[in-house]
Amino acid sequence: MSTDAVVVGSGPNGLVAAILLAQAGREVVLLEAADQFGGGLRSAELTLPGRVHDMGATVMAMALASPAFRELGISGFDPKEPGSKEPGRRGTDLSGAEVGAVEFAHPEVVAAHPLDDRPAVLVHRDAPRTAAGLGRDAAVWQATVGAAARAGLPLVDLMLKPLGPWEPRPRAFAQAARFGVAAALPVTTLARRAFRTVEGRAVLAGMAAHSMLDLRAPITSGYGLLLGALAHLVGWPVVKGGSQVLADALVARFRALGGEAVSGHRVRHLRELDAETVVLDVTPRQFLAMADLPAGYRRGLERYRYGPGVFKLDWALDGPVPWRDPAVAAASTVHLGGTLEEIALSEAEMARGRHSPRPYVLLVQPYAADDSRGGHTLWAYCHVPNGSRVDMTDAIEGQIERFAPGFRDRVLARHAMGPAELEAGNPNLVGGDIGGGLASLGQFVRRPVWSAAPWRTPLPGVFLCSSATPPGAAVHGMGGWQAARLALSR
Known part of the structure; x- marks a missing residue:
C-alpha cells in the first residue's frame, strides 16, 4: 500500500490525525482492525434489538473543550467566549452538506452524587x-x-x-x-x-x-x-443517538476531504505499510509488536505502566432507575460510592490488587439527555486490578440498589464485559485499562517515554497518537492533533 500517509486506528486521536493530514493536502489512508470505526466511540445493540449502548465513552465534556475539536469546528464552542453557556450548539455540522449533523445533548443536571442519609449532591x-x-x-x-x-x-x-x-x-x-x-x-x-x-x-x-x-x-x-x-x-453532554454518531461523522468528514477509510484491516507490522508518514493510534504494547525499534527506546516502552482495568455492565431497563432521591434522575452521570472515606478505601483496595465489595461505581444514564436510544439504556463500571477475571456484577448492582432500591426489578437484559472481553474488542484496552496507561504523576507527561515530543518515535516518519501520549485519556483528539502537527512540520 503506497500513499503519503497511513493512520492506523480510528479512535478519536486517529480520526483527528487523519483529518488534519487530509486537510493539509496529503493522500491519507485510515486503517481500522475492527469492523466498526471509532475505537472508544463505538456503539452497538448489546442487550436487546433497538437498544443503543455506547461500548466506550458516552459523556463528552472534553470533546467540547478540546483545542483540537474546536480547531476542526467539531464542538461548536466559540473560543472567543470562554464564559459562554451554550457550547456544543445543536446540529454541529462537521464538514458541510455531505456530512450529517452531530447534536450534543445536555442533561438538566450535569452529575449527581447520592449519599445514604441525606439528599444527593447535584x-x-x-x-x-x-x-x-x-x-x-x-x-x-x-x-x-x-x-x-x-x-x-x-x-x-x-x-x-x-x-x-x-x-x-x-x-x-x-x-x-x-x-x-x-x-x-x-x-x-x-x-x-x-x-x-x-x-x-x-x-x-x-x-x-x-x-x-x-x-x-x-x-x-x-x-x-x-x-x-x-x-x-462546557457541561458534560452526550451525543444524541450514541457516540458512534460522532465517530461516523468524523469518518465522513475524512472521506469528504479525499481520505480512504478501511475497516476490518489489521496491521501486524510496519513493514506492511509504504508511506512517508505513519501515525499509530496504538499503545506501547502494540507498537512493540509492530516495529523493529532501537534498544533504548524499546526498553523505555517496556517500562510503560498500564493502569487498573474496569468491569463494565450495560442494561436494558423497562423504565428509569428508581433513585431514592428523585433529583438524581435528571443527571446523565452518577457517582456511586458514598463518602470520601468510602471511595478512597475502595480505590486504595483496587490499587493494592484487591476487589472492593463496595466499589466506586461510575454510572451513566444517557436517557436523561437523549431519548433516541431505543428506551432506557444504562451502563456502569467499577475499577478492578488490571487483567482481573472477577465477576463484579453483584457488587456493582449492589451499589446501585443501595441508592435505588428496586433497581434489579427494572432490568430486562444485561451485558457484562470484564477486562478480557474489553481487550478482545479493542487491543488498546490492555488488561481492561480504558485510560491507555496509568494516569500517575510520573506518567502525566512521560507518555510513553520522557521526551519533549513523545508523539515522535525514533523511526523516521512514524508517530504515536493514542491515549498513551499526552495528555492521556478522554475524547479530545489531542494526541492525534500533536502527532499530525509534528508530521506536517517535517
Whole structure:
C-alpha cells in the first residue's frame, strides 16, 4: 500500500490525525482492525434489538473543550467566549452538506452524587447554583472548582497541551500556576483541608476517582478540579443517538476531504505499510509488536505502566432507575460510592490488587439527555486490578440498589464485559485499562517515554497518537492533533 500517509486506528486521536493530514493536502489512508470505526466511540445493540449502548465513552465534556475539536469546528464552542453557556450548539455540522449533523445533548443536571442519609449532591452547569447546594462549602467550591471554570478555555488548553505549544498568555499561565498548587495534592488531602461538609468532600472525591488512581496519590485533586470546572464551563453532554454518531461523522468528514477509510484491516507490522508518514493510534504494547525499534527506546516502552482495568455492565431497563432521591434522575452521570472515606478505601483496595465489595461505581444514564436510544439504556463500571477475571456484577448492582432500591426489578437484559472481553474488542484496552496507561504523576507527561515530543518515535516518519501520549485519556483528539502537527512540520 503506497500513499503519503497511513493512520492506523480510528479512535478519536486517529480520526483527528487523519483529518488534519487530509486537510493539509496529503493522500491519507485510515486503517481500522475492527469492523466498526471509532475505537472508544463505538456503539452497538448489546442487550436487546433497538437498544443503543455506547461500548466506550458516552459523556463528552472534553470533546467540547478540546483545542483540537474546536480547531476542526467539531464542538461548536466559540473560543472567543470562554464564559459562554451554550457550547456544543445543536446540529454541529462537521464538514458541510455531505456530512450529517452531530447534536450534543445536555442533561438538566450535569452529575449527581447520592449519599445514604441525606439528599444527593447535584452539580449544575451554573457554578453558584452548585455551590449553594453545598452549604458551608459554597465559598470553597467557588474558590477551587469555580475559579478553574472562570479561568476558561485558556486554562483548559494548557492542561490539554502539557508540553506545548502554547500561545503567549501571561494571565493563563498565572491561573495555571494557581490551579497547579491545589491540583498537585492528593484529593484526600485537599478535600479534608479545604472542605468541611460530607457533601463537599464526597462530590470532589467522586470526580477525582475518574483518574482510576489511589485517591491518596498526587495530582488526583487536579483530575477532580478539572472535571468539575468543565461541568461549569462546557457541561458534560452526550451525543444524541450514541457516540458512534460522532465517530461516523468524523469518518465522513475524512472521506469528504479525499481520505480512504478501511475497516476490518489489521496491521501486524510496519513493514506492511509504504508511506512517508505513519501515525499509530496504538499503545506501547502494540507498537512493540509492530516495529523493529532501537534498544533504548524499546526498553523505555517496556517500562510503560498500564493502569487498573474496569468491569463494565450495560442494561436494558423497562423504565428509569428508581433513585431514592428523585433529583438524581435528571443527571446523565452518577457517582456511586458514598463518602470520601468510602471511595478512597475502595480505590486504595483496587490499587493494592484487591476487589472492593463496595466499589466506586461510575454510572451513566444517557436517557436523561437523549431519548433516541431505543428506551432506557444504562451502563456502569467499577475499577478492578488490571487483567482481573472477577465477576463484579453483584457488587456493582449492589451499589446501585443501595441508592435505588428496586433497581434489579427494572432490568430486562444485561451485558457484562470484564477486562478480557474489553481487550478482545479493542487491543488498546490492555488488561481492561480504558485510560491507555496509568494516569500517575510520573506518567502525566512521560507518555510513553520522557521526551519533549513523545508523539515522535525514533523511526523516521512514524508517530504515536493514542491515549498513551499526552495528555492521556478522554475524547479530545489531542494526541492525534500533536502527532499530525509534528508530521506536517517535517
